[in-house]
Every structure is written in structure tokens, then in C-alpha cells.
Amino acid sequence: MVKITDVAKKAGVSVATVSRVINRQGNVKKSTEEKVLEAIKELDYIPNFPARYLKTKRTLTIGIIVPDITNPFFPIAFRGAESVVKQEDYTIILCNTFEDEYEEMRYLSILEAKKVDGILLIKAPPRSGNEQYMEKLNNLPVPIVYLDRLPQFQDIPAVVADNIGGGYAATTHLIKLGHRKIAIITVQYPLSVHRERLQGYVNALREHNISINKFYIKKGIPTIEEGISLGHSLINMKDRPTAIFATNNKMTIGLMRALEMAGLQCPQDISVVGYDDFDWENVFHPRLTVVAQPAYQMGETAAWLLIKILRDGVDSLPNKKIILSVELKIRESCGIYRQSKLKMP
Amino acid sequence: MVKITDVAKKAGVSVATVSRVINRQGNVKKSTEEKVLEAIKELDYIPNFPARYLKTKRTLTIGIIVPDITNPFFPIAFRGAESVVKQEDYTIILCNTFEDEYEEMRYLSILEAKKVDGILLIKAPPRSGNEQYMEKLNNLPVPIVYLDRLPQFQDIPAVVADNIGGGYAATTHLIKLGHRKIAIITVQYPLSVHRERLQGYVNALREHNISINKFYIKKGIPTIEEGISLGHSLINMKDRPTAIFATNNKMTIGLMRALEMAGLQCPQDISVVGYDDFDWENVFHPRLTVVAQPAYQMGETAAWLLIKILRDGVDSLPNKKIILSVELKIRESCGIYRQSKLKMP
DNA sequence: CCATTTTATGTAATCGATTTCCTTTAAATG
DNA sequence: CATTTAAAGGAAATCGATTACATAAAATGG
Incomplete structure (x- = not known):
């Protein structure tokens, strides 16, 4: 696997310079930038995302948790969400819960471990006696936007239909x-x-x-x-x-x-x-x-909300809950x- | 964020021991194991996957590239695939290409950069004048199984219908x-x-x-x-x-x-x-x-093939192409x- | 032309795990 | 009880990037 040191060697510069070129942070002479770009193309170099995450704390990945992707509502919403996040180069981990909150919990832990940048959650029905999970959900270390289903009347970022x-x-x-x-x-x-x-x-x-x-x-x-x-x-x-x-x-x-x-x-x-x-x-x-x-639009809107939160923080939202009308x-x-x-x- | 050193400190052992417990490699005394497990639970520790990847070279993530998830065939196949990979704790990045090979190329690079362990590809139609891409596809550093669509008559792992x-x-x-x-x-x-x-x-x-x-x-x-x-x-x-x-x-x-x-x-x-x-x-x-x-079964079979390749290498397959019958x-x-x-x- | 500022580049620390190699401790053996 | 062997655990290197800091080179101004 070709890595940044290989590129640096080939271009005759340090890894720092290569990194600066890749992340276009400026402060690189035009001619060296060209040398680096040349080396990158030559070696077919792609940065290693997991390694990069360690420093940047971003995976450019979000999770979408749905109850059942074979219900046609959800693929449409998924596409809506995908259409907006792809413009920011995000990629989506899709998880099916089958309306089972335990599956949801499992997937949520995995997404957390995999360090997704945010989550779009179409909630499975809460099980009674599982209240401490809602507690956890409200204090997740990763931003979350609820889609379609609102488990309780809480002030959390959400996109729902009327x-x-x-x-x-x-x-x-x-x-x-x-x-x-x-x-x-x-x-x-x-x-x-x-x-x-x-x-x-x-x-x-x-x-x-x-x-x-x-x-x-x-x-x-x-x-x-x-x-x-x-x-x-x-x-x-x-x-x-x-x-x-x-x-x-x-x-x-x-x-x-x-x-x-x-x-x-x-x-x-x-x-x-x-x-x-x-x-x-x-x-x-x-x-x-x-x-x-408006399934597609619901997906779009939820993704848009999430990206806004990722960029400007949850407090930047004018209103957290968005209700879209039906026909x-x-x-x-x-x-x-x-x-x-x-x-x- | 709580990390392995925190657990080690809390349990009064070294990080190596904690790692050994998590990955159950043995050579840990019962009593220390319990101390570590206790600390993990106490601190709500989950291992950081991207960090872990650096050493293990595994992300426990696969990619599935589909032409259009709103075509009901694909969600069913997806579910089939998910049902098998989840048993091995894999998670799935889902990518929509809209039958556009350029989109497919883009997603493929991203999946490569994100270091997925394998890819299930439902191919977009090849564009003429893009033959060197097929060349690349055949020499991908990550295992790939074709699903439903076979771009050419090649000896590559694939699951198709009759x-x-x-x-x-x-x-x-x-x-x-x-x-x-x-x-x-x-x-x-x-x-x-x-x-x-x-x-x-x-x-x-x-x-x-x-x-x-x-x-x-x-x-x-x-x-x-x-x-x-x-x-x-x-x-x-x-x-x-x-x-x-x-x-x-x-x-x-x-x-x-x-x-x-x-x-x-x-x-x-x-x-x-x-x-x-x-x-x-x-x-x-x-x-x-x-x-x-048999959409569901096609997804299952393809995922099963991929996991087999991941485990035993591509040469372990009795036959690379599996044809399922229709009704x-x-x-x-x-x-x-x-x-x-x-x-x- | 030299002092100073700005720009360009390199060195090395760092992120959070795993794992090799080594030391210590415990158990087994004669 | 001394010695050998196995088990348990720790220190430190490592994975592949980013980035703070240091330094060198170029630009600027008087």
C-alpha cells in the first residue's frame, strides 16, 4: 500500500508538505505543489482515512438507522439524505433494526465505536423498562437527528411529517x-x-x-x-x-x-x-x-440539519424540529x- | 472520550493487558480479567475502530454499491447481505450510483480510502472508452464480489440469477x-x-x-x-x-x-x-x-462469498460464479x- | 545592503489502539 | 528445595496520517 512517505520520497519533499498539498492549506510553492501532485498521480496515492481520523477526528461517514429498508418509504428517504451528504463527501453506513430497539442499541454502539460524524435515526419503538437507553440517547457523544419518528416530546433535532x-x-x-x-x-x-x-x-x-x-x-x-x-x-x-x-x-x-x-x-x-x-x-x-x-424531502432535510449541526453546532439551529406537510x-x-x-x- | 489507557489505569494494569482481555487472546489471569472487564463497564469503554484499524488492517466494514436503492430489488438483496455479514459484526456502507459508472468509480475510490474489508458490487453499465477502469477493477486491493450483474465473461467471484x-x-x-x-x-x-x-x-x-x-x-x-x-x-x-x-x-x-x-x-x-x-x-x-x-438469497449468497474470501482467500472458492434459479x-x-x-x- | 517580515519546508510529537519482545511471577518437576 | 517451564503482565515500537514548532529561504522596506 502506498502511503504518504512514499509520495514524499518520490516528490523529494517532507510528509508535512505532502499533507499540506492534499489538504490545500496553502504555504506551498507552486512548483513543489506540482511535484507533489505529480507524485500522487504517479503512485496512485489515496490518503488512508482511518489513519487520518486519528488526528482530525472526522471520518466523513454518517450512520442511518432505519427500521426496515424493504419498506419503500425508507429507500426514498435514504436517497434524499444521500443526495445532500454526498456533496460534502460523506458516506453512509446503513443499519436495519427491524423495529427492534435492542438491534438499534447494538448498531448505535457500533456506529459510536466506528466514530461516525453523525447519525440519522429512525427510531425503533421504545421497549418499556429501557428508559436508561433514552437517557443515553440524549447524551450521545455524536450528533443525532431524528427522522420521521419522535420517541417523545423533546427538544431534539428532528424532521417529521405532519x-x-x-x-x-x-x-x-x-x-x-x-x-x-x-x-x-x-x-x-x-x-x-x-x-x-x-x-x-x-x-x-x-x-x-x-x-x-x-x-x-x-x-x-x-x-x-x-x-x-x-x-x-x-x-x-x-x-x-x-x-x-x-x-x-x-x-x-x-x-x-x-x-x-x-x-x-x-x-x-x-x-x-x-x-x-x-x-x-x-x-x-x-x-x-x-x-x-414527502419521503425524499424528509431525508434531504434531515441530512441538511445534521450537516448544519456538524458544521456550526447544535445551537446554531433556528428551530430544532421541522414538520413537513403531507398531501x-x-x-x-x-x-x-x-x-x-x-x-x- | 475514554480510551484504553483510562481503562488500564482504572484496572491497575497495563494497556497490553486490557487489549488482551478485549481481544480474548488468553494469558490473562481470571482475576485480572475481571478487574479489566469491571473497569470497561464502569467507564463505558468502547474500542476506537479507526485506531484499531491501523494495527489490525481490518475495519469490519464492507461496501455495497447499488445502481438505485429505490428499485425494490436492491433493498431486498441488501437485507439478505446484511443478515449474513452482521453475524460477523460487519457494518455496511451503502452507495447509490444511479447507473452511472463515474459515480461508481468515485464511490469505489472512497471505499478504498476508507479501507473497507470488501465490496459487493452491482455494476453500473460500463461506458465505452473507460476500459482502463475495468482493468483497475480487476486489480483492486480489496476483495470484490459481483452481484446480479456481470460486466464481462470473466472468472471473478459473482452471484447472479439465471x-x-x-x-x-x-x-x-x-x-x-x-x-x-x-x-x-x-x-x-x-x-x-x-x-x-x-x-x-x-x-x-x-x-x-x-x-x-x-x-x-x-x-x-x-x-x-x-x-x-x-x-x-x-x-x-x-x-x-x-x-x-x-x-x-x-x-x-x-x-x-x-x-x-x-x-x-x-x-x-x-x-x-x-x-x-x-x-x-x-x-x-x-x-x-x-x-x-431470489433477491434476498442473492444478497445472502454474495455476502457469504465475500466473507469466505475475506477469511480464506479467493482461491479457497470451489467455484467463483454462482447462478441462482428464477421462478x-x-x-x-x-x-x-x-x-x-x-x-x- | 542589511534587518525584518513573510513564505516555504522540515522534524518530531501525536492520535488510540495492537503486538513483539522481554521480565517477572507462578506452577510444575525431579 | 532447586531448577525448569509455563503463565502473566509490562515497556515500547508501530500503524499512517496531521500539525505544532523550528528553521531556512525569499520578499520587503528603509
């Missing part, structure tokens, strides 16, 4: 179409995202004086299978809902599957609002009406409610 | 349904994957004595927009094909959109076979008949060809 607004928009849309029996399929984890979407749903119902039926509120883990099973349990209710709002994309897929298995047509027999907007949702049928989150995309999975058309089980 | 088989299976399926006018939408990049899928298509047609209509072979870049545009051009042909095989998942989505825009029903008016199998494809309509690749999933997007039902433009 989840209350999303839940509210979806539910209001269904109410305006005449639905009164509106169910919700959401996630049971103790995370802001899900609390807030449910809150938006409740707000909308309250505002229209629709009483809240607690049996219409189904919670589970965010998987397709769970979507199927919760979908089934709603379909099989005596007083079956005429519309269902699913607050998670994987559960939405499961719900659609459950409807199909039960022989129910969407939107004729039952209306559905899903969450997140992906390419295929506007092509295959039924075209889903969804709450679209209801009305397509074909919601119908007008008409008593006559409703099949009962 | 693309000829995939193209053949899809086309044969359509032929068996009575189709004779079978078009293909594929990718123009000079990569094995696409060459081979097309080869499978050609093989199947030849085998059934169906002449190859070069106007039925459409090539473009792998995006939804391109799928739409190539779909349009096929639909608008005087002698419109009765079936279309799309060899890329994003182009498949575009194709479906084009059919819809033209008012064509699938499978009644035209049959479609797509590529790759994702959750939603079995739920939304038309349910696509697809060639399913034709027959669903509802292909119909039996009947002359009478065919609408002509």
Missing part, C-alpha cells in the same frame, strides 16, 4: 363522502407517528360529531400479514365499517388482500385510504387514495357511501 | 398460450443481465420456429417513463404484438401505465409478463405474471391468444 394532518385529511375525506362508520388500522408501537395519525383521525370524527367506536380502532405490527388479519376482523364485524383508513403502507397491502379474500370490491363495497405514495399505486387497481409523505392524493379507492349498496355479512 | 432461464420461461409461457407476436421491452445497457434475458427470449422463439421481428425488440433505460414510452410505441405499431415481456420492474410499471392510457385491458387485449416479484404485485390488479428472482409466477396478466378478441389499432 401526521396529525395526514390522519385528519384522510378521515375528513371519507366523512365528506358520506361515511360514518370509519375504521382505522394503525400501528401499536409507542411512537409519535402512529399516535398522531390516530389523533388526526379522532379529531376529524369529533369535529363532525361522529362518535368514536373503539372497536373500529385496530392496532398491530406493521406487516402485510397483520394488515390481512386486522382487515379480516373489521370485515367480519356485525356492524362492519364502510370505510377503512390504514396508516401504514404494508398494512394497507394486507388490508387490500383481506378485502379480496372476502370478495369485497373496493370502492364499491368498502372505501380505503392508505398511507404513502409509491409509483405502482397509481398504476395498478384499485388505484389507492393515499396520504402521501392527500385522491384516486379511486374511496366511494360515496350509499346505504343500498352496502352488503352486510 | 437470466437466460428467466427470459426463456417468460417467453415460452406466452408461446404456450398461443401468442406469436411477442414483444420484449428491455434495457439497453451493456450488461449481462439484459443481454441474457433477451437471449432467453430469442432462444424460446427460435425453438418454436417463430421468426424474430426486430421491431418487437425495444430497448431503453430502466425507468417508468421509458416503460411508458416504449409501451406506447409497441401499442401503436401497425402489427401490434399480442403479448409483451418486460425485463425490468420499473419499465413493467410504465408499460402497464401505457396500456391503461391506450384503453387496453390486460389480459383481455394484451398479455404481459413482468420481472421481479414484490408484495403488491399479488394484491393489486391485474395481478402480474412475473419472473421472480415464473403465473398470475393473471396473460391470456390465451384468440384471433377474434384482438382489437387492432
